[in-house]
Amino acid sequence: xxxxxxxxxxxxxxxxxxxxxxxxxxxxxxxxxxxxxxxxxxxxxxxxxxxxxxxxxxxxxxxxxxxxxxxxxxxxxxxxxxxxxxxxxxxxxxxxxxxxxxxxxxxxxxxxxxxxxxxxxxxxxxxxxxxxxxxxxxxxxxxxxxxxxxxxxxxxxxxxxxxxxxxxxxxxxxxxxxxxxxxxxxxxxxxxxxxxxxxxxxxxxxxxxxxxxxxxxxxxxxxxxxxxxxxxxxxxxxxxxxxxxxxxxxxxxxxxxxxxxxxxxxxxxxxxxxxxxxxxxxxxxxxxx
Ligand SMILES: CC(C)=CCC/C(C)=C/CC/C(C)=C/CC/C(C)=C/COC[C@H](O)COP(=O)(O)O
Ligand SMILES: CC(C)=CCC/C(C)=C/CC/C(C)=C/CC/C(C)=C/COP(=O)(O)OP(=O)(O)O
Ligand SMILES: [Mg+2]
Numbered sequence: 001x002x003x004x005x006x007x008x009x010x011x012x013x014x015x016x017x018x019x020x021x022x023x024x025x026x027x028x029x030x031x032x033x034x035x036x037x038x039x040x041x042x043x044x045x046x047x048x049x050x051x052x053x054x055x056x057x058x059x060x061x062x063x064x065x066x067x068x069x070x071x072x073x074x075x076x077x078x079x080x081x082x083x084x085x086x087x088x089x090x091x092x093x094x095x096x097x098x099x100x101x102x103x104x105x106x107x108x109x110x111x112x113x114x115x116x117x118x119x120x121x122x123x124x125x126x127x128x129x130x131x132x133x134x135x136x137x138x139x140x141x142x143x144x145x146x147x148x149x150x151x152x153x154x155x156x157x158x159x160x161x162x163x164x165x166x167x168x169x170x171x172x173x174x175x176x177x178x179x180x181x182x183x184x185x186x187x188x189x190x191x192x193x194x195x196x197x198x199x200x201x202x203x204x205x206x207x208x209x210x211x212x213x214x215x216x217x218x219x220x221x222x223x224x225x226x227x228x229x230x231x232x233x234x235x236x237x238x239x240x241x242x243x244x245x246x247x248x249x250x251x252x253x254x255x256x257x258x259x260x261x262x263x264x265x266x267x268x269x270x271x272x273x274x275x276x277x278x279x280x281x282x283x284x285x286x287x288x289x
Contacts (some may be wrong), residue, residue: 008101070132
């Protein structure tokens with residue numbers, strides 16, 4: 001490895017990996033809480049699985065990092081226009097090294113997932129293959145690429161809950177839906193932001209296909225659907241009243257992101273607002289346990 005550890009962490013976008021791993025452990029915590037005392041309680045009894053929760057965090061951290069690294073490997077040309085400061089276009093990491101590094105992370109993360117149980121392993125294996133497919137081709141297909149990232153990010157909650165088998169996956173399906181909707185909306189906004197570089201590269205993103213305005217309306221529709229459904233975890237007794245108060249702040253953030261896009265015509269600020277709102281939503285999930 002010619003580049004330093006810090007550069008490889010930057011290639012992994014370790015901040016996103018932390019957030020994703022943290023969200024996955026929240027999934028484990030919420031599923032544990034539901035299966036012990038909530039409306040979906042089963043005959044599961046026992047202490048919180050700290051070791052498996054740690055493996056969940058590590059598996060998601062590694063697979064997310066692999067996804068980011070291989071994404072940058074296939075995005076060299078687009079990123080040299082849109083993001084020249086990133087590790088590969090800036091020359092700080094060789095392209096092939098980034099590719100081999102991503103494969104190593106995919107393998108380690110998937111093996112860790114299988115060490116928890118077969119459902120965790122299969123989710124990690126499927127997600128790894130989807131991340132590679134996304135980086136190679138799906139990213140350039142209108143909406144399908146955005147939906148893939150929406151599923152992948154939302155799946156961290158299902159992955160964390162799958163420590164408890166299919167019962168856990170079922171229990172976290174609402175949180176999966178909320179996250180998937182929010183991320184899908186943000187991905188469309190990011191494609192609006194990247195239209196210039198994508199156009200020069202001949203990428204076939206949704207905004208380039210239907211225009212920034214219509215793509216923006218679709219992103220707003222999906223984002224507002226997520227906001228409308230956000231009380232569901234409380235109404236279904238999955239999360240407590242503290243969730244409701246805090247997710248209201250997240251919803252305000254989502255609405256601010258919508259205003260940045262529709263009124264201020266600023267996709268960059270809208271994308272940032274989406275991310276801040278998602279962070280508040282994560283805090284709301286924890287507070288609601
Ligand atoms: C309405 C409601 C309650 C929504 C829930 C929102 C929520 C809790 C979303 C979860 C977000 C999450 C698990 C984020 C992890 C970080 C991550 C991997 C995000 C996916 O980002 C991919 C993106 O392409 C990265 O781009 P950038 O941030 O520009 O590097
Ligand atoms: C549940 C398990 C085991 C893994 C889930 C792994 C996760 C959270 C994946 C979803 C988020 C993620 C890390 C995606 C990586 C690919 C990526 C960076 C997509 C966005 O890339 P582009 O569309 O090229 O946009 P930018 O490169 O400009 O960000
Ligand atoms: Mg990219």
